[in-house]
Amino acid sequence: MQAVITGDLIDSTKYTSQELDTILDIVNQEFEHFRLAHDADFKIFRGDSFQGIVLDPTIALDLVIAIKTAVNKIPIKNKKISGLPDFRIAIGIGTINLKRESILESNGEAFQFSGRALDTMKGDYPRLLLKTADDDLNDEFNVHFSLFDSVTSKWSMSSAEVIYYLHKGYKEVKIAETLGINQSAVNHRKKVANWDSIDLLLDRYRSAISKYNSDGI
Numbered sequence: 001m002q003a004v005i006t007g008d009l010i011d012s013t014k015y016t017s018q019e020l021d022t023i024l025d026i027v028n029q030e031f032e033h034f035r036l037a038h039d040a041d042f043k044i045f046r047g048d049s050f051q052g053i054v055l056d057p058t059i060a061l062d063l064v065i066a067i068k069t070a071v072n073k074i075p076i077k078n079k080k081i082s083g084l085p086d087f088r089i090a091i092g093i094g095t096i097n098l099k100r101e102s103i104l105e106s107n108g109e110a111f112q113f114s115g116r117a118l119d120t121m122k123g124d125y126p127r128l129l130l131k132t133a134d135d136d137l138n139d140e141f142n143v144h145f146s147l148f149d150s151v152t153s154k155w156s157m158s159s160a161e162v163i164y165y166l167h168k169g170y171k172e173v174k175i176a177e178t179l180g181i182n183q184s185a186v187n188h189r190k191k192v193a194n195w196d197s198i199d200l201l202l203d204r205y206r207s208a209i210s211k212y213n214s215d216g217i
Contacts, residue, residue, distance in 0.1 A: 072160030
């Protein structure tokens with residue numbers, strides 16, 4: 001089984017062309033980093049959406065958090081935008097039975113799960129959903145993701161910035177040097193942004209999806 005991640009930029013029509021370019025360039029960079037470290041494919045379409053394949057579904061949430069925090073930390077000074085720039089994202093896990101040169105021409109269970117889940121996401125929330133063939137697994141993680149949405153809805157740009165680097169494995173001292181702030185400020189932002197809970201969510205996701213994948217349900 002593989003994971004298909006489909007994302008749609010919230011309030012995309014309110015952004016300027018330059019802002020859209022900046023956001024999509026950042027998403028592209030995160031996918032490229034992931035592609036170099038893991039097997040992944042990626043395509044931007046409609047100018048405000050993306051779709052990617054991650055061959056190892058246990059790390060799909062890592063890519064989602066990398067994208068989310070990278071986009072959340074972009075400084076957007078647009079009075080039409082309420083809150084941080086963000087995507088609705090659906091993770092679909094299943095088989096892929098048609099893999100064409102273009103990801104947009106590919107098909108299979110994972111694509112269908114991801115696309116259908118994204119289609120159900122209207123309004124500001126939810127912003128993250130999981131869809132697999134296991135309803136119990138879906139129910140568990142969509143409760144987790146609802147809580148995750150509640151936490152991230154309170155993030156500031158500086159909170160997202162610290163989570164971005166923590167997720168990449170930076171130590172607090174290194175983050176402080178990178179951002180030009182002191183370590184105590186990094187630690188404070190880490191606590192405010194609930195990094196420890198997010199780290200637990202990532203561990204639980206990897207464990208549960210690894211079991212689901214090995215069971216071959």
